[in-house]
Amino acid sequence: xxxxxxxxxxxxxxxxxxxxxxxxxxxxxxxxxxxxxxxxxxxxxxxxxxxxxxxxxxxxxxxxxxxxxxxxxxxxxxxxxxxxxxxxxxxxxxxxxxxxxxxxxxxxxxxxxxxxxxxxxxxxxxxxxxxxxxxxxxxxxxxxxxxxxxxxxxxxxxxxxxxxxxxxxxxxxxxxxxxxxxxxxxxxxxxxxxxxxxxxxxxxxxxxxxxxxxxxxxxxxxxxxxxxxxxxxxxxxxxxxxxxxxxxxxxxxxxxxxxxxxx
Ligand SMILES: [Zn+2]
Numbered sequence: 633x634x635x636x637x638x639x640x641x642x643x644x645x646x647x648x649x650x651x652x653x654x655x656x657x658x659x660x661x662x663x664x665x666x667x668x669x670x671x672x673x674x675x676x677x678x679x680x681x682x683x684x685x686x687x688x689x690x691x692x693x694x695x696x697x698x699x700x701x702x703x704x705x706x707x708x709x710x711x712x713x714x715x716x717x718x719x720x721x722x723x724x725x726x727x728x729x730x731x732x733x734x735x736x737x738x739x740x741x742x743x744x745x746x747x748x749x750x751x752x753x754x755x756x757x758x759x760x761x762x763x764x765x766x767x768x769x770x771x772x773x774x775x776x777x778x779x780x781x782x783x784x785x786x787x788x789x790x791x792x793x794x795x796x797x798x799x800x801x802x803x804x805x806x807x808x809x810x811x812x813x814x815x816x817x818x819x820x821x822x823x824x825x826x827x828x829x830x831x832x833x834x835x836x837x838x839x840x841x842x843x844x845x846x847x848x849x850x851x852x853x854x855x856x857x858x859x860x861x862x863x864x865x866x867x868x869x870x871x872x873x874x875x876x877x878x879x880x881x882x883x884x885x886x887x888x889x890x891x892x893x894x895x
Contacts, residue, residue, distance in 0.1 A: 655806035655838060655890075656806065656838070656840065656876045656886070657876040657878070657886070658876075659873070659874055659875055659876040660835045660838060660874045660875065661831070661834040661835045661837075661838060661839055661840065661841065661874070661875055661876070662834075662839075662840040662841070662875075662876045662877075662878060662883050662886070663831055663834065663840075663841055663842075663843070663868055663875055663876070663877045663878075664690060664840065664841070664842040664843065664877075664878060664879065664880045664883050665682070665687070665689040665690065665843050665845070665865075665877070666689065666690045666691075666692055666718075666772065666797060666816065666842060666843060666844050666845065666880055667689060667690070667691050667692065667845045667846075667848070668692045668720055668772060668844060668845070668846050669692070669693075669694050669697060669720065669724065669846060669852070670691070670692075670693040670694050670695075670697035670699050670700040670720070671697075671699055671846065671847065671851045671852060672699045672703075672851060673847060673848050673849055673850060673851035673852075674691060674699075674848070674851075675699070675703060675706050675707075675710070677848050677849040677851075677858055677861070678845075678848050678861065679710060679713075679715075681858075681861065681862050681865050682715070682865060683713060685865050685866065685868075685869040686869075687865055687868060687869065687877050688714050688715050688716070688877070688878060688879050689715050689716070689879070690715070690716040690718050690770070690879045690880040690881070691707075691710065691715060691716065691717055691718060692718045692719070692720035692772040692797075693707070693717055693718065693719070693720055693756075693760065694720045694721060694722070694723065694724045694774075695721070695722050695755070695756045695759045695760070696722045696723045696724075697724070704763065707763055708763055708764075711763055711764035711766075712764075715879070716770070716879035716880060716881050716882075717760050717763060717764050717766075718760075718769060718770045718771065718772065718880060718881070719753065719756045719757055719760060719769050719770070719771045719772075719793070720756075720771070720772050720774060721752060721753060721756055721774055722752040722753075722755055722756045722759075723738075723739040723752065724739060724774045724775075725739040725740065725741040725744055725749065725752075725774060725777075726739070726740070726741055726774050726775035726777055727740070727741040727742045727775065727777045727779075728740035728741070728742055728743070729742040730777075733775075741774075741777055741780060742780075742781065744780060746780055746783065746785060746788075749780055749785055750785070750788065750789060753771070753789065753792075754789075754792070757769050757792065768794050768881060769792070769793055769794065769881075770793060770794050770795050770796060770797070770880045770881050770884060771786065771793045771795075771796040771797070771812075772796065772797040772844075773786075773796065773797070773798060773799070775799075776798055776799035776800075778796075778798065778813070786812055790812065793812070794811070794881055794884050794885065794888075795811035795812060795814060795880065795881070795884030795887075796811070796812040796813065796814065797814050797815075797816055797842060797844070797880060798813045798814060798815055798816070799815070799816065799818065799844065800813075800815040800816075801815055801816070801817055802814070802815025802816065802842075803833060803834055803837055803839035803840070803841055804839055804840040804841070804842070804887070805837070805838075805839055805840075806838065806839075806840070806886075806887065806890050807890050808890055808891040809887065809890070809891070811884050811887060811888065814840075814842060814880075814884070814887075815842070816841075816842035816843060816844040817830055817841065817842070817843055817844065818843075818844045818845075818846075818854065819843060819844065819845040819846070819848075819854070819855075819856040819860075819861075820846075820854045820855065820856065821855070821856065822856055822860060823860050823863075824859060824860040824861075824862070824863025824864055824867075825863070826860075827843070827856070827860060827861075827863070827864040828863065828864060828867045830843075831864070831867065831868070831875065835874060835875065840883055840887070842880065842883075843864075845861070848861045849861070
């Protein structure tokens with residue numbers, strides 16, 4: 633009898649730990665690669681690496697950016713290849729009233745009306761739908777500014793976005809949470825090994841890790857080298873049995889089930 637109880641106990645523990653480790657599409661962790669601001673280097677340096685390894689990324693596009701408006705056929709190919717095209721506004725407004733924001737000029741969020749901001753966010757969704765035909769969209773706050781004159785602007789349009797990415801550092805657990813403030817780690821000068829070490833932390837803690845890249849091999853002041861980016865991508869491919877590399881949209885939809893499980 634005691635033997636049977638012990639067996640039962642062991643079986644329960646084993647199933648629990650397996651279930652824990654299987655939160656992320658039967659993998660130890662999830663990794664989302666996001667690329668902000670619609671830069672030329674995303675098409676020139678990032679897409680060839682991701683496509684060669686069959687990895688999917690999320691591109692937070694500023695629809696008014698030159699590398700978007702001038703290269704629409706290439707972005708269509710990106711979408712057709714199952715990468716996520718996501719909303720990073722029409723003109724990238726940031727709050728110029730905050731300290732250290734001398735770079736903000738024409739598109740100053742603190743001078744926007746709520747109506748203008750919401751109209752521009754909706755217009756960006758429309759532009760992206762014209763490119764990829766999709767209705768579901770995720771969002772990333774330009775400069776991490778989630779408030780317009782003290783008011784959380786996405787609050788009034790949550791039905792129009794599945795989730796949003798912030799800019800605070802965070803390993804995201806599989807647990808009920810606010811899907812509109814998912815944190816990330818920003819790529820800026822790290823080596824490939826340093827980026828890989830962050831993924832290893834996510835594997836150890838059964839978490840989701842979101843990377844935020846701007847420049848890759850140049851193209852922006854916040855930058856990682858092509859070599860570092862390639863090493864990270866190759867690590868993700870080599871460990872694809874343990875790591876679920878997916879889009880922000882798919883990861884957010886997966887996190888939604890965590891809330892559903894809790895209820
Ligand atoms: Zn941005």
